[in-house]
Amino acid sequence: MFYYLNxxxxxxxxxxxxxxxxxxxxxxxxxxxxxxxxxxxxxxxLYTYLHVAENAFGLFGFxxxxxxxxxxxxxxxxxxxxxxALAILSVSTPETLAMSIITGDEKALTVAPGIGKKIAxxxxxxxxxxxxxxxxxxxxxxxxxxxxxxSIHFTSKAAEAAAALAVLGYSTAxxxxxxxxxxxESLPLxxxxxxxxxxxxxx
Numbered sequence: 001m002f003y004y005l006n007x008x009x010x011x012x013x014x015x016x017x018x019x020x021x022x023x024x025x026x027x028x029x030x031x032x033x034x035x036x037x038x039x040x041x042x043x044x045x046l047y048t049y050l051h052v053a054e055n056a057f058g059l060f061g062f063x064x065x066x067x068x069x070x071x072x073x074x075x076x077x078x079x080x081x082x083x084x085a086l087a088i089l090s091v092s093t094p095e096t097l098a099m100s101i102i103t104g105d106e107k108a109l110t111v112a113p114g115i116g117k118k119i120a121x122x123x124x125x126x127x128x129x130x131x132x133x134x135x136x137x138x139x140x141x142x143x144x145x146x147x148x149x150x151s152i153h154f155t156s157k158a159a160e161a162a163a164a165l166a167v168l169g170y171s172t173a174x175x176x177x178x179x180x181x182x183x184x185e186s187l188p189l190x191x192x193x194x195x196x197x198x199x200x201x202x203x
Contacts, residue, residue, distance in 0.1 A: 002026075002048040005061060009038050015086065017061060019046060028061030029082070032090035037063050051075070051082050058082060066094040066197050069169030077126045079119055087112040088123075095193040098164035101127045102189065130167050158184035161192040165200075174200055 005028070007021035017038055018025045028046055038044050046061030047068040060082060062068040067089060074085035091112045092100065100108040101124055109120035158179055165175045178196035187195070 002050060002059070004045055004047045006045045007043065009040050009042055009044050012038050012040050015090075017044075017046065019044060019061070026059060026061075028059050029086060030061050030063075031067065031086050033093060034061065034063040034067065060086070062089075064094070066168055066200070070094045070097055072169065073127065073130075073167055074123065077123050079122060084112075084114060084119070087114055094168055095190055095197055098168060098193055099190050100124070101167070102160055102164055104128070127167055157189055158182075158192065161189060161196065164193055165196055168197075170200060 005019045005021055005026050007019045007026075009017060010020040010025050011018035012035060015029055015032075015035070017028050017030050017035060019028060020026075028048065030046070034046070044063075046063065047065055048062075049060045049068060049071060051058045051060060060071060062071060070089055071082075071085050074080050074088060075082055088097065088109060092108065096108070099105070104124050106117060106120040106124060109115055109123060110117060161184070162175045162179060165178070166172065170178075175196065178199045179192075182192055182195045182199075184192050
């Protein structure tokens with residue numbers, strides 16, 4: 001229903017931001033990372049997700065598309081609800097979350113309040129499996145635009161980064177374009193993911 005809200009920050013409370021758009025205040029549940037960038041009285045843009053449950057619905061807002069995509073990815077895991085997803089994204093950025101999944105680092109997930117070992121293992125298991133399906137054979141990805149229909153072969157490290165970014169909701173063409181110009185040979189995996197996310201957020 002709503003893609004984003006662009007207005008004035010009316011209230012900032014723990015895990016909640018109220019955005020005034022044309023005199024209507026929209027209460028968005030959100031993460032600590034997004035809240036840290038908001039200031040009461042200043043303008044802000046939050047990318048939103050409307051969660052509809054049996055007896056209630058809630059509006060969730062995020063400072064970046066990658067954080068929104070991470071939220072949607074997490075609530076797609078069986079047993080992970082919006083509250084748990086917000087808790088994880090309050091202690092992790094999209095790139096550190098992707099790194100935790102790639103490396104199987106369940107301890108990084110259990111830092112979040114209410115996230116135990118079993119649910120952390122389930123998140124890693126289900127999302128790693130999704131990454132494997134998203135990642136194409138041999139690390140080849142098709143680039144859109146002028147190079148449509150052509151494939152480029154990435155190093156194994158770049159292919160891992162591409163798989164992580166695909167899970168965060170980016171298309172194959174977007175990922176391939178973001179990886180162009182990134183030094184995947186010498187940069188650590190987390191830096192590759194971060195560099196790509198920055199490029200895609202700006203686009």
